């Protein structure tokens with residue numbers, strides 16, 4: 489978990505989760521009905537934070553919940569063991585259940601309690617040391633369904649950075665998962681991924697393993713009306729006076745982008761601390777903004793370097809930042825289209841409902857305008 493008045497970097501705690509309330513409620517309801525859901529969106533948009541809140545509420549309603557993140561695993565066995573542990577934690581309340589089982593095998597006396605809590609599962613399972621990676625993986629993938637059945641619970645499993653599963657395990661993982669998941673009663677899945685293109689293909693390609701397995705829902709933005717009271721109350725908790733207009737300027741500058749808004753608030757807050765003032769003004773916001781841009785510059789530059797390797801991409805990017813038409817006489821429309829697709833793929837821009845393109849990070853758009861000539 490992250491620290492600081494305005495947490496930045498990892499999943500946020502419940503009290504720092506701003507907005508998206510209707511969406512959270514709808515996710516909870518769908519999963520409670522056993523419907524699996526896929527959410528794809530660029531990094532730092534708030535997927536993991538959102539998903540943890542959804543799981544928290546499901547747990548409150550009595551469901552079993554399991555969360556695993558493919559970003560963290562070193563290989564097949566690591567993933568399998570982590571998934572088993574996360575599933576079993578619902579029963580035991582202990583996050584390294586398999587270790588306890590192993591220790592119990594070594595010193596039988598101490599683990600009597602676990603033996604009772606796990607006996608029916610252990611019988612079908614035996615001890616993990618004796619299993620091959622693939623056997624362990626199959627068991628792990630079956631376990632959500634087994635637990636749901638044995639304990640008469642709904643089991644909701646969240647996979648984070650799901651598109652990385654083949655890298656962590658093997659190329660057959662999706663097929664293998666689908667084979668297990670589709671026969672499970674009482675288990676629902678929440679798939680998150682930051683590579684939108686890959687996620688879309690995996691869940692909507694006719695020949696893909698997860699074709700039509702989950703509802704694919706767009707992640708809504710966080711509304712200004714949700715940011716303003718949150719930011720106001722945060723500053724108030726440090727006895728800092730703010731008025732709506734100044735707070736709205738912050739949200740306007742960041743475009744309401746989840747992490748950029750938090751980060752900008754954070755930089756504005758540190759600016760205030762340094763000046764010793766206790767009333768937030770436009771002046772602080774501007775200073776904080778400059779500091780935020782300075783801190784983000786290396787990241788922005790790297791993205792720009794990368795994108796600018798293709799001449800059309802660079803030109804299209806600049807035109808989009810200016811809000812101008814990207815098509816141009818003398819340049820084949822297909823080339824422009826490819827540049828746009830590339831920018832969408834890299835999560836720099838996204839298509840709006842009205843068919844135009846907007847920057848995922850408005851701060852990046854402003855940065856381009858300042859640094860391109």
Ligand SMILES: Nc1ncnc2c1ncn2[C@@H]1O[C@H](COP(=O)(O)OP(=O)(O)O)[C@@H](O)[C@H]1O
Pocket residue numbers: 490494495496497498499500504505506507508529530531532533534535536537538710746747748750751
């Ligand atoms: N709902 C939210 N409310 C406030 N800040 C958020 C929210 N979602 C994300 N953030 C900000 O973005 C950062 C990254 O969030 P995270 O959930 O890890 O995103 P993702 O999983 O999409 O990469 C958080 O540390 C926080 O600063």
Ligand SMILES: [Mg+2]
Pocket residue numbers: 535536537648
């Ligand atoms: Mg995440």
